[in-house]
Amino acid sequence: MIKNKTSKVIFVMGVSGAGKTSIGQLLAKNLHVDFIDADDHHPTSNIEKMSAGIPLTDEDRLPWLDNLHQIAKNHLNIGGVITCSALKEKYRDRLSRSIQDEIVWIYLKGSYDLIYKRMQNRNHHFMDAAMLKSQFETLEEPKDAIEIDIVDAPEIIVEKIINEIMMKAEIGVIGMGVMGKSLSRNLARNDFKVALYNRHVVGKEENIAIDFKQAYPELNQAQAFDDLQKFIQALERPRKVIVMVNAGAAIDAVLKSLLENLEAGDIVIDAGNSHYKETNRRIQLLQDNGLYFIGTGVSGGEKGALEGPSIMPSGDKLAYQKIQKYLENIAAKDDNGRPCCTYVGEQGSGHFVKMIHNGIEYAEMQLLAECNSILKHQGLSNEAIADIFEDWMKDLGSYLLGITVDILRKKDGDVYLLDRIMDKAANKGTGKWATSCIAESGVAATMIPAALFARYLSFFKEQRQMAAAHFSIQNKSSEERKVAKEELKNAYQFSRIINHHQGFSLIKSVSDQNEWKVNLSEIARIWTEGCIIKSDFMKSLANTSKDENPILFSEPWSSILKKSHKDIQNVVIKNVTNQLHVPCLMEALNYFHGIKIADGSANLIQAQRDYFGAHTYQLKGDESGKKYHTKWSD
Ligand code: 6PG
Numbered sequence: 077m078i079k080n081k082t083s084k085v086i087f088v089m090g091v092s093g094a095g096k097t098s099i100g101q102l103l104a105k106n107l108h109v110d111f112i113d114a115d116d117h118h119p120t121s122n123i124e125k126m127s128a129g130i131p132l133t134d135e136d137r138l139p140w141l142d143n144l145h146q147i148a149k150n151h152l153n154i155g156g157v158i159t160c161s162a163l164k165e166k167y168r169d170r171l172s173r174s175i176q177d178e179i180v181w182i183y184l185k186g187s188y189d190l191i192y193k194r195m196q197n198r199n200h201h202f203m204d205a206a207m208l209k210s211q212f213e214t215l216e217e218p219k220d221a222i223e224i225d226i227v228d229a230p231e232i233i234v235e236k237i238i239n240e241i242m243m244k245a246e247i248g249v250i251g252m253g254v255m256g257k258s259l260s261r262n263l264a265r266n267d268f269k270v271a272l273y274n275r276h277v278v279g280k281e282e283n284i285a286i287d288f289k290q291a292y293p294e295l296n297q298a299q300a301f302d303d304l305q306k307f308i309q310a311l312e313r314p315r316k317v318i319v320m321v322n323a324g325a326a327i328d329a330v331l332k333s334l335l336e337n338l339e340a341g342d343i344v345i346d347a348g349n350s351h352y353k354e355t356n357r358r359i360q361l362l363q364d365n366g367l368y369f370i371g372t373g374v375s376g377g378e379k380g381a382l383e384g385p386s387i388m389p390s391g392d393k394l395a396y397q398k399i400q401k402y403l404e405n406i407a408a409k410d411d412n413g414r415p416c417c418t419y420v421g422e423q424g425s426g427h428f429v430k431m432i433h434n435g436i437e438y439a440e441m442q443l444l445a446e447c448n449s450i451l452k453h454q455g456l457s458n459e460a461i462a463d464i465f466e467d468w469m470k471d472l473g474s475y476l477l478g479i480t481v482d483i484l485r486k487k488d489g490d491v492y493l494l495d496r497i498m499d500k501a502a503n504k505g506t507g508k509w510a511t512s513c514i515a516e517s518g519v520a521a522t523m524i525p526a527a528l529f530a531r532y533l534s535f536f537k538e539q540r541q542m543a544a545a546h547f548s549i550q551n552k553s554s555e556e557r558k559v560a561k562e563e564l565k566n567a568y569q570f571s572r573i574i575n576h577h578q579g580f581s582l583i584k585s586v587s588d589q590n591e592w593k594v595n596l597s598e599i600a601r602i603w604t605e606g607c608i609i610k611s612d613f614m615k616s617l618a619n620t621s622k623d624e625n626p627i628l629f630s631e632p633w634s635s636i637l638k639k640s641h642k643d644i645q646n647v648v649i650k651n652v653t654n655q656l657h658v659p660c661l662m663e664a665l666n667y668f669h670g671i672k673i674a675d676g677s678a679n680l681i682q683a684q685r686d687y688f689g690a691h692t693y694q695l696k697g698d699e700s701g702k703k704y705h706t707k708w709s710d
Contacts (some may be wrong), residue, residue: 083155083178084241085148087171089162089218090184091211093191094226095233099184100159109390134166140286141170152178163214177314177398182237188212190227220313225284244312245299247402249320250330252284253348255374256320259347262406264294267541271310276302315342316399323350331358340366343395347374349506352431355424359391360549367429368395369397371422373430375607376408384408386607387417388599390426390592408606413617416602421592428513428592429583429599435477435510435524436579438503439660442527443571444480446658447564450647454557458484458492468565472572474611478604501531503512519585520670521578523571526663531658549655551665559650566640567647571664572613573637574614577627578667580617581643637668644668683708 086107088100099112104111119139122132145161145540151158152175162168172179192208222240224233249260252274263270272295274284287302301307308315315338319330327346334344344362345367346355355371363371373388374381387407389396396419407417420426446466451461462484469477486493507528514521533540580596587594600618604610620630627633644665651658685691692703 083153085151085155085175085179086157086182086237086241087148087162087179088157088159088182088184089168089221090186090226091191091208091215091424092161092256093162093195093208094184094186095194095230096159096161096184098230099237099316100157102230102510103182103237104157104232105598107155107157108240109155109157109392112144112147112151112156112158114140114144114158114162117147119143124512134164137167138170141167145171145173145175148172148179149175161211161213165216165218168218178512180241180312181218181685183218183221183223184226184233185189185217185223186226206410221517234364242269243299243310245269245310247271247316247318247399248307248311248313249318250274250307250320250334251319252288253320253322254378255319255347255381257373257384258378259318259320259406260298261292261294262382262384263402264292264298266402266405268402268405270298271307272296272298272300273304273307274302276434293626304333306336313339313341314398315339316345316402317343318345318347319346323348324354327354327358331361335362335365335367339366339370341532343368343399344368345372345389346427348370349373349430349434350424350427351509352424352426354427355390355427359423363392368392370396370399370425371424372403372682373426373433375433376609380408380606380608384416386605386610387415388420388426388429388602389417390420390422390429393419393422396550407528407602410601410604410618414601416604416606418595418598418602420599421587421594423590423592425587425590425592425594428586429594431506431510431513432579433603433607433609435514435521435527435582436509436575438527438531439511439523439575439579440474440476440572440609441574442530442660443568444476445530446656446661447482447568448480450559450564450651450658453654454559455554456493464561468568472565472569472612472633474613475608476611490526493521498537499534499536503528503531503535507531513586514582517582517586517589519578519582520667521582522663522667523575523578523660526659530657530659557650557654559647563643563646565601566643567664570637570640570644570668571661573627573633574664575660576617577611577633581626641668 088096088103100113101111101469117140118126120250122136122140125132125136144158148156148158149172159172168181176383188208192205195208222237224236226233227238245261246269248271249256249263252260252272260270260272263505271318272285272289275281281303285302289295289298289300299310301310311317317334317338317581319327321327321330327348327350338344344367344469346358350371352371355369359369359371368391370389370391372390374385375388376385380386384407387403389403403417404415410416420429446515448461451464465477465481465484469481483494484492488496507524511525511528514524529660580600583594583599585597597618600614604615604618617627628637644661647664648658648665651661686693686705688703692705694701694703
């Protein structure tokens with residue numbers, strides 16, 4: 077059952093005699109919205125002219141069209157039906173300028189003969205053949221209107237119009253994987269009319285979207301397809317299509333078929349974890365075809381996508397504004413009720429920011445894995461470690477710390493599930509991309525690569541087993557192995573500050589290089605809810621990082637770093653002697669030592685470069701920036 081509810085403004089157009097007024101009135105009545113007859117809104121000068129039998133010029137019509145445009149705008153969120161002949165395209169353009177997406181054009185189409193016959197049969201209404209002919213001559217048939225044949229009775233026509241309007245989905249989702257399904261349900265729960273599509277692969281993927289729709293009551297109003305053309309036809313214009321398929325070749329394959337079916341002005345939104353440079357390329361590809369491509373980071377996993385993810389869109393700003401309401405409605409809300417969704421910037425900046433989000437996520441996860449292994453090495457049980465982490469939640473609360481407590485406590489029968497899980501960490505690629513980007517950008521964001529390489533090392537299970545047997549580890553007494561809990565907590569906090577400092581500095585640097593003008597405090601704000609790295613720390617960053625001062629030098633973080641420096645040093649020293657693998661804790665400390673050395677060791681590197689390659693060097697205190705070369709040996 078389709079609900080008769082629309083907030084759209086509906087223009088009913090066509091030549092005189094096509095039945096605009098009776099259809100328009102009936103339509104407005106059925107939709108419970110205002111009815112406006114354009115003829116009632118002519119300026120006095122036009123009325124006088126018309127009464128004198130003088131035909132109106134295009135110029136005369138301008139103030140009248142502007143009146144109607146304003147009336148349409150006044151009805152934008154409440155809906156309304158406006159009947160207006162609007163025979164020329166330029167009239168329709170004037171009526172719909174800046175509100176194209178909020179209005180629907182209905183074109184009542186009928187033949188000259190039919191209309192002429194009807195006119196003759198009507199009492200008190202006379203139009204001679206010449207006048208009707210001139211209407212048909214003036215008529216420029218609309219391309220983007222819903223075309224309705226006027227042969228039927230008004231009741232049937234109105235029913236057809238309502239069906240057409242109500243049946244059109246506002247937004248479509250391609251790809252009914254875990255994330256696509258959750259996003260679709262989220263859209264439907266927010267009362268958006270959604271069309272769902274999943275490809276049809278015989279024996280492998282059959283009726284996926286249709287079965288999915290049937291499984292969830294909130295998808296009652298949704299339309300499901302495994303035929304791409306039908307899916308496209310079900311969407312209102314400009315079409316808005318969220319693509320939620322695997323990053324890489326799958327996106328390009330979907331884009332190829334979309335390009336064959338979509339039209340100029342349509343908007344494709346890639347909500348997967350695509351590489352931002354690929355997004356740049358796809359934006360250009362669609363732009364070359366008159367379409368828009370919005371690349372958007374979406375974080376929060378399956379649950380987040382369903383209940384409110386953090387959303388990081390980028391690309392053409394005007395195109396973004398056309399999809400803004402959908403993304404903002406489905407996004408998580410921050411503590412002030414604002415959506416965790418913000419326009420990040422031009423090009424693929426949204427996917428770039430999501431990639432760095434994932435890089436930060438890698439290091440945050442690795443830090444927790446290291447803290448867990450340090451505590452385990454001291455002989456603590458999973459429950460005892462969970463208790464410690466739970467205690468940390470009080471002042472270092474984060475989503476990742478919270479789920480780690482749950483994971484540590486999860487049992488599979490009598491044993492802890494965690495102890496049964498193979499210690500080989502997989503990855504889907506965003507950490508690798510972030511690491512390549514770090515190398516390319518020239519920013520020393522060292523913790524993300526450290527976390528990535530820890531995952532890579534974990535993967536060499538057999539080699540690790542061989543090495544464990546080959547290189548003996550001297551066992552220490554439990555007292556020698558002990559790391560003070562408070563020291564570990566401080567070391568963890570220290571490392572998180574460095575990790576976030578590095579991540580945000582990286583975003584700033586790449587944003588500057590690309591002139592994206594990414595707003596760092598907005599990014600921190602949209603990461604306060606919905607995403608994997610949401611935390612109390614992120615909330616403080618959202619409130620304090622507005623001046624874009626690097627986190628390292630911002631309070632209270634700067635003081636915390638000073639205060640816990642000794643603690644992380646002790647933790648790292650202890651774990652070096654204990655021969656534990658704690659690359660992210662070590663890297664946090666290492667970076668801190670590197671950044672706070674005003675006079676470093678790179679003078680020797682420069683001398684060596686100049687020695688063997690005549691690469692030149694600069695001199696301390698020489699402000700001119702002059703480059704020197706020395707003949708170092710005979
Ligand atoms: C998120 C996650 C999400 C996904 C990662 C996993 O923000 O919701 O980051 O994007 O879980 O891609 O990445 P790895 O498989 O590389 O760990």
